[in-house]
Amino acid sequence: MEGNLTKGPILKTLTKLAIPIMASSFLGTLYNITDMAWIGLLGAKAVAGVGVGGMFTWLSQGLVSLARMGGQVQVAQHIGRREQEEAHGYAQAAVQMSALLGILFAAVVLILLKPLIGFFKLEDAEALAAAFSYTKIACGLIMFSFLSLTLTGLYTAQGDSKTPFAANLVGLAVNMILDPVLILGPGPFPRLGVTGAAIATVTAQFIVMSILVMRIFVTKKENVLKGIQLFEKIPPKYVRGICKIGIPTALQGMAYCMISMVLTRMVSGFGAEAIATQRVGGQIESVSWNTADGFGAALNAFIGQNYGAGKMDRVKKGYRASLITVGVWGLFITLLFVCFPEQISGVFFHEPTAIATAVGYMIIIGYSEAFMSVELMTVGALSGLGKTHLCSVISITLTSARIPLAILLSGTALGLLGIWWALTATSVVKGIVFVMAFYWITARMRNSK
Incomplete structure (x- = not known):
């Protein structure tokens, strides 16, 4: 292994x-x-x-x-x-399951594309056209992303984060x-704008997926992914086991996104620049949450293996070390965001x-x-213990509070800033x-022994 x-x-x-x-x-x-x-060079409406x-x-x-x-x-x-x-x-x-879900999601989005984009009530024609162009490509070929993410999780579960x-x-x-070639079209290349950005992203996802798949066949080390057959019938017990852990996590992630969609619709009332700020700000913010989520994925595998082996002391010590590390990074x-926002x-x-x-x-x-x-790091830890239901309840309940809080605060003199304060x-x-x-869950586990 x-x-x-x-x-x-x-x-x-x-x-x-x-680290990997x-x-x-x-x-x-x-x-x-x-x-x-690169898209920013096309203007705030494209963003x-x-x-x-x-x-x-x-x-x-x-x-x-x-999955x-x-x-x-x-x-x-x-x-x-x-x-x-x-x-x-x-x-x-x-x-x-990942491949099947990717196909189904793409089909639903493409069939319902017009009402889905219409939900956000974009008033500007340029912004609306950009939304249609990007969504058709990025979501229509989403299966590459689905398989890449699932394979990454399975490699990590085995302790291989380098691949x-x-x-x-x-x-x-x-x-x-x-990106610059397809978006801006220098020299003989056509200027594709937002469509080029979507093509670049999907192409990169396809390459990542291909490398992860090829690695399964060329590695000589033991790997649980070896011999996988995509078209074999899935035994019901595996479906149940995956759904037991995965459904609460999926509901949590999708609910979080849907709540953000409602907030984005509220933000759209303040103009295209406000939506662009939310989008770009979220990407900048991902410097912290992607890193924390990555550490949470490592902690998830670490706790999953040690919990399976009955080594709760290692579980608790691993969490404490992670808490300090991720807290310092946050x-x-x-300091970076508060001190250098203009730059x-x-x-x-x-x-x-x-x-x-x-x-x-x-x-x-x-x-x-x-x-x-x-x-995010703690969600990974609790999920490694199999407590995805608890994560889902906490996250959905508290994240849902953003909507009434944003309505309340944005109705004051704070305006758009009130929505940002609701998030914080x-x-x-x-x-x-x-x-x-x-700490409550681990204390209960220790007392139940």
Whole structure:
């Protein structure tokens, strides 16, 4: 097996696994930031259109987490119990379910494209056209992303985070080359604008998926992904096992996105520049949440294997080390956002009014970065224990509070800033509640022995 996470120094073992995952997550951030930087040259209206289209790719990530999280946790726990045949069965089922979900999501979005885009009530024709162009391509070929994410989770469950990192590094290089060529059309190349950005992103996702698949066949090491058959019937017990873990996570991710869609519709009342700010601000913010999510993925595999092996002391020590590491990173991002908002915003916006709107977002949202980072890391930890239902309840309940809070605050003199404060306030509360939940769960497990 690629990596046994139940032995060895805890911090060293966790860090060795986490660094490539965090680097892969950072590469994912660079994907998005690269797109936004080039699209920003087309103007705030193009950014707003891509922002709306990006909502649906975000929604898809919630759906694919059913197969990814369910498969990753089950595989990690069965590896910890040294049940390799069961681990292989769950890995195959996760890949098959991921492919099926990707096809279904693409079909639904393409069939319902007009009413889905219409929900956001974009008034500007240029922004509306950009939303249609980007969504058709990015969501129509979403299966490449689905399979990449699920395979990444399954590699991680085995303690191999280097392969996904290498695949994502190649994908980023391709994306960075294609973006300016396809978006701006220098020399003999056609200027495709937003359509070019979507093509560049999908091409990079296809390459990442291809590398992860090829690695299965060329590696000589034991791998639960070896011998996977896409068209075999999935045994019901594997479907049930994956759904038991994955459905709460999927509901949590999709509910989070749907709540953000409602907030985006509220933001649209303040103009295209406000939507563009929310979109770009979210991509900039992903520097912290992608990194924390990556560390959470490493912690998920670490806790899954150790929980499966009955080593709760390693579980708790691993969480404490992660809490400190991710908390410090979040504080660093807070300082960056609060102290240098003009410089960061100026990279993506070129109109003075758009920059001013973005600065307000960066400062307010910056105060919540440490809490949000801790929240995402703890979700990974609790999911490794199989407590995805609890994560779902906490996240959906507190994230839903953003809507009435945003309505209340935006109706005051704060206006648009009130929506940003609603995001920050709920993130702070969620970070605190999730940490308390982890210690409560582990204390109950210890007392029940």
